[in-house]
Amino acid sequence: MTKNKHNLPDGWQWVKLGDVCEIINGSTPKSTIDEYWNGDIVWITPTDLGQLSTPIIKDSLRKITEKGYKSCNTNIVPKGSIIFSCRAPIGHIGIADVSLCTNQGCKSFVLKENIDQWFLYYYIKESVPELQSLGSGATFKEISKSKLATFPILLPPIDEQKRIASILNEQMSAVERARKAAEAQLEAINQLPSALLRRAFNGEL
Numbered sequence: 001m002t003k004n005k006h007n008l009p010d011g012w013q014w015v016k017l018g019d020v021c022e023i024i025n026g027s028t029p030k031s032t033i034d035e036y037w038n039g040d041i042v043w044i045t046p047t048d049l050g051q052l053s054t055p056i057i058k059d060s061l062r063k064i065t066e067k068g069y070k071s072c073n074t075n076i077v078p079k080g081s082i083i084f085s086c087r088a089p090i091g092h093i094g095i096a097d098v099s100l101c102t103n104q105g106c107k108s109f110v111l112k113e114n115i116d117q118w119f120l121y122y123y124i125k126e127s128v129p130e131l132q133s134l135g136s137g138a139t140f141k142e143i144s145k146s147k148l149a150t151f152p153i154l155l156p157p158i159d160e161q162k163r164i165a166s167i168l169n170e171q172m173s174a175v176e177r178a179r180k181a182a183e184a185q186l187e188a189i190n191q192l193p194s195a196l197l198r199r200a201f202n203g204e205l
Helices: 046-050 066-071 117-126 128-133 143-151 156-199
Strands: 013-016 022-025 037-044 082-087 090-096 107-110 152-155
Touching: 022 143, 046 082, 046 090, 082 117, 090 117, 090 143, 107 117, 117 128, 117 152, 117 156, 128 152
Parallel strands: none
Antiparallel strands: 013 152, 022 107, 082 090, 082 107
16 A cells, blocks of 8 residues: 555554455346346345435345345345445445345445444545546446455544544534425425415415
8 A cells, every 4th residue: 555654643544445344246147037036135236326315225126036146146245234336337335224235336345343334434435536546447447346455444443433433424414404404495496486476366466
């Protein structure tokens, strides 16, 4: 790693992403075999990640059966894993709230003991532009498992990770509340002309 190791706060260190999690590949059962599909195994794609309204993954657009799971090289990862789209596009991200597997467009980060899931979620999310720059490929950009494994992470002690993540969660919740309030105000503004017209033609003005 080329990151500067000097002038870090006490207990902070540069590590590789592969040091703090196991990176798991995904795969896709054959789409022409009906018995592989419409099962009860959550199967995440970049499209699923791109449609998340919150960071939490609870379900998928399509599910696969046990036969479909066994037919390909995807892997079920546990609740709490971070799911990252590594192509088409690079950069969608979520946290698994259920056990699930993914297609080949995603990588799953199964966390080890020295990393907080929310801290890593926010770190990866903030690092998306840098990760996108590491992508390669002629048809579409993709970031490989090996490049992800060596991606540098600035890691504080676990208590500090949790403190930082808690602050970010609180601030992000406040941002979301403000966004919803702004959307409600905008909707009211957009409805105002119609309301004025109705009042006018009802003789209420």
